[in-house]
Structure formats: structure tokens, C-alpha cells
Amino acid sequence: MSTGLLQLNHVLQAYGEQVVIRNLSLQLQKGQIGCLLGPSGCGKTTALRCIAGFERVAAGEIVLNGACVSSADSFVPPEQRRIGMVFQDYALFPHLDVTANVGFGLHRLTRVERERRVEELLHVVHLASVAKKYPHELSGGQQQRVALARALAPRPDLLLLDEPFSNLDVSLRERLSMEVREIIKQQGTTAILVTHDQAEAFAIADEIGVMNHGEIQQWDTAFNLYHRPANRFVANFIGQGVFLPGKVINAQQVEIELGVLQGVIPEHCDAGCSVDVLLRPDDIVHDDSSTMQAAVVHKAFRGAEILYTLRLAGGAKVLALVPSHHDHAIGGKIGIRLEADHIVAFQQSEG
Numbered sequence: 089m090s091t092g093l094l095q096l097n098h099v100l101q102a103y104g105e106q107v108v109i110r111n112l113s114l115q116l117q118k119g120q121i122g123c124l125l126g127p128s129g130c131g132k133t134t135a136l137r138c139i140a141g142f143e144r145v146a147a148g149e150i151v152l153n154g155a156c157v158s159s160a161d162s163f164v165p166p167e168q169r170r171i172g173m174v175f176q177d178y179a180l181f182p183h184l185d186v187t188a189n190v191g192f193g194l195h196r197l198t199r200v201e202r203e204r205r206v207e208e209l210l211h212v213v214h215l216a217s218v219a220k221k222y223p224h225e226l227s228g229g230q231q232q233r234v235a236l237a238r239a240l241a242p243r244p245d246l247l248l249l250d251e252p253f254s255n256l257d258v259s260l261r262e263r264l265s266m267e268v269r270e271i272i273k274q275q276g277t278t279a280i281l282v283t284h285d286q287a288e289a290f291a292i293a294d295e296i297g298v299m300n301h302g303e304i305q306q307w308d309t310a311f312n313l314y315h316r317p318a319n320r321f322v323a324n325f326i327g328q329g330v331f332l333p334g335k336v337i338n339a340q341q342v343e344i345e346l347g348v349l350q351g352v353i354p355e356h357c358d359a360g361c362s363v364d365v366l367l368r369p370d371d372i373v374h375d376d377s378s379t380m381q382a383a384v385v386h387k388a389f390r391g392a393e394i395l396y397t398l399r400l401a402g403g404a405k406v407l408a409l410v411p412s413h414h415d416h417a418i419g420g421k422i423g424i425r426l427e428a429d430h431i432v433a434f435q436q437s438e439g
């Protein structure tokens with residue numbers, strides 16, 4: 089069986105006494121885009137720096153293309169790892185034009201080969217028209233595409249992207265994220281992105297590792313992180329939602345104030361067990377004909393939808409994502425219905 093292009097096995101890294109990443113394991117197949125997502129200080133950048141070879145690991149191993157590049161007693165320097173990097177601040181050479189920036193790492197090629205590769209990449213990143221411009225003459229989005237083209241030019245085995253869009257405004261971020269995914273896929277490159285922005289992670293990555301306190305909490309697709317979070321941290325960190333108290337009825341049913349949910353209940357929960365049930369804003373449907381009424385306490389206009397915060401009769405609050413033509417005033421009541429097709433619940437004693 090293939091071991092993948094990149095494999096981290098139980099990596100541990102520390103700055104002095106402070107352990108920054110622990111028991112970090114992941115695997116990426118060739119051509120796959122992975123992402124490390126987590127709050128500030130959780131160790132994402134350190135993990136990326138270990139993969140790049142800017143930091144050594146204290147235990148565990150990093151295997152690239154079948155060869156161990158880092159362990160407690162072996163270390164391959166960064167320049168021998170065939171890794172490309174894209175940073176938050178682009179790090180372009182200000183005195184070189186776009187063509188020279190992109191061609192910078194191609195000194196091993198002949199002049200003709202180099203020109204051909206640069207031309208090809210400028211076409212791929214849609215920058216052929218600014219080939220002779222200098223970095224300061226470009227927009228932030230254009231500069232980041234130059235940085236991407238420069239990193240991809242030498243055909244690295246692995247591309248690392250460290251918060252590549254955090255200097256860009258939100259609308260551009262989303263568009264560029266999708267564009268960057270297409271470019272990486274078109275080049276067949278394997279990549280890892282580090283970000284604290286889940287929209288960015290969802291737009292780019294095939295699989296995402298949610299990190300907290302130096303550990304991966306769940307490595308999964310965006311869909312599963314949202315719909316099947318492995319623990320409370322992932323449930324809270326990904327998407328929006330609230331927890332409502334519930335009682336397990338049997339192995340397939342949990343009762344909450346809004347009704348009975350069908351699905352798989354948490355392990356070790358018998359009938360009568362108290363649980364916290366996660367409800368996403370899309371689990372609550374606005375329904376004028378429903379007898380169940382909830383009071384509008386807050387509303388956030390999102391364009392196509394309004395995110396309502398609603399108070400149930402028993403006092404608990406839930407969120408509901410409702411098409412924005414259903415415009416209700418704060419203080420008013422609306423009919424709602426539970427429409428969740430599975431159960432996400434954690435035992436009340438669970439941390």
C-alpha cells in the first residue's frame with residue numbers, strides 16, 4: 089500500500105520546555121491538498137516549519153516521498169527537500185519584475201527552458217499581461233499569484249502555504265482561494281495550507297486537520313468536520329451552532345425541546361443519559377404553519393439569508409438560517425420546525 093507523498097508520524101516539537109506540537113500524525117497522497125486549521129497559537133505554523141525543515145522535531149518522524157527528512161536523530165536541510173513556500177507577506181523580490189521573480193528558482197534550467205516555464209506559469213496564474221511590472225505596481229491579489237507562480241515554478245514535490253490570504257480583503261480572499269486551488273490542482277502539486285480562516289480552508293483543501301493546543305483534533309473533509317465533529321472543540325470551532333440539553337430515549341433517538349432526533353447516539357450513552365445536542369442554523373427551518381413558535385432576539389442579514397437567533401418557549405436559544413425574503417422584526421414570533429437528519433451529541437460530563 090502507498091504511504092503517500094507526505095507522512096507525519098507522532099511528531100513532537102518543543103521550544104525549550106514548551107511543547108508546541110504533540111503526537112501530530114497525518115498523511116497526504118500525491119496531488120492532495122491538506123490544511124491545518126486552528127486558533128492562534130495552536131502550533132500550525134510550527135508544524136509547517138517542521139515540514140519545511142526550518143525547525144527540528146524532538147520525536148516522531150516526517151517522511152517525504154518515502155524518505156525520512158526529520159526525526160530526533162536525522163535531518164535533511166530545507167534546500168534538499170524539494171518544497172515550495174508561499175508566505176502571508178508574499179516575500180517577492182522588490183527589485184525584480186514579475187518574470188524575474190517567477191524565474192528566480194529556475195537557475196538549473198537553460199535560458200529557453202526557463203523562459204518557457206515562466207511563460208507557462210504566468211499564463212496559468214493569469215498574469216501574462218503584467219510580466220514586466222514590479223511588485224509595487226501590482227495589487228495584493230496579483231502579488232500573491234506571483235508568489236504562487238514562483239513557488240510552483242521549480243515543480244516542488246510539496247507546496248506549503250502559510251496564511252497566504254490574510255493580507256487580502258475578505259471578498260478577494262474567497263475568490264483567490266478558489267483560484268489557487270484550481271492552479272495547484274492543474275499543476276498536480278501536493279500542498280498543505282495553514283490558516284485560522286475556515287472559509288479559506290473549505291475553499292482550498294481536500295482534507296483539513298483541526299488543531300488545538302498542538303494536537304490534531306480531527307482530520308477529515310469539510311463536510312464531516314461540520315456535520316460529524318469528533319468532539320466539542322471541533323463542533324464549536326467549525327461553523328455556527330448551539331448546544332441544547334437532550335435525553336437519550338434509545339440507541340437511535342434523542343429528545344430535545346424541539347422534538348425527537350433520529351440518528352446514532354454517542355457511545356456509552358444508555359436510555360435516560362443526559363447529552364448536549366448540537367444544532368446548526370440549517371437544522372432549524374422556518375415554517376409558518378408550524379405550531380412551534382420562537383421569538384426573534386437577533387437577526388443578521390447575510391444577503392440571500394438571514395441568520396436569526398431565536399428564543400424557544402423554555403428559554404433556550406437556537407440559530408436559524410432563513411431565506412431573506414422572510415423578514416421578521418426583533419421581538420416578533422415565527423413558526424419553526426426541526427429538520428436535522430442526524431444526531432451530533434456529547435455526554436454532558438464530557439469535556
Ligand SMILES: Nc1ncnc2c1ncn2[C@@H]1O[C@H](COP(=O)(O)OP(=O)(O)OP(=O)(O)O)[C@@H](O)[C@H]1O
Pocket residue numbers: 103108126127128129130131132133134135284
Ligand atoms: N521561535 C519560537 N520560540 C519560542 N516559542 C515559539 C516560537 N515560535 C512559536 N512559539 C510558540 O509556539 C506556539 C505555537 O506557535 P505557532 O506560531 O506555531 O502557532 P500558530 O497556530 O501558527 O499561531 P498563529 O495563527 O497566531 O500564527 C505559541 O505559543 C508561540 O508562542
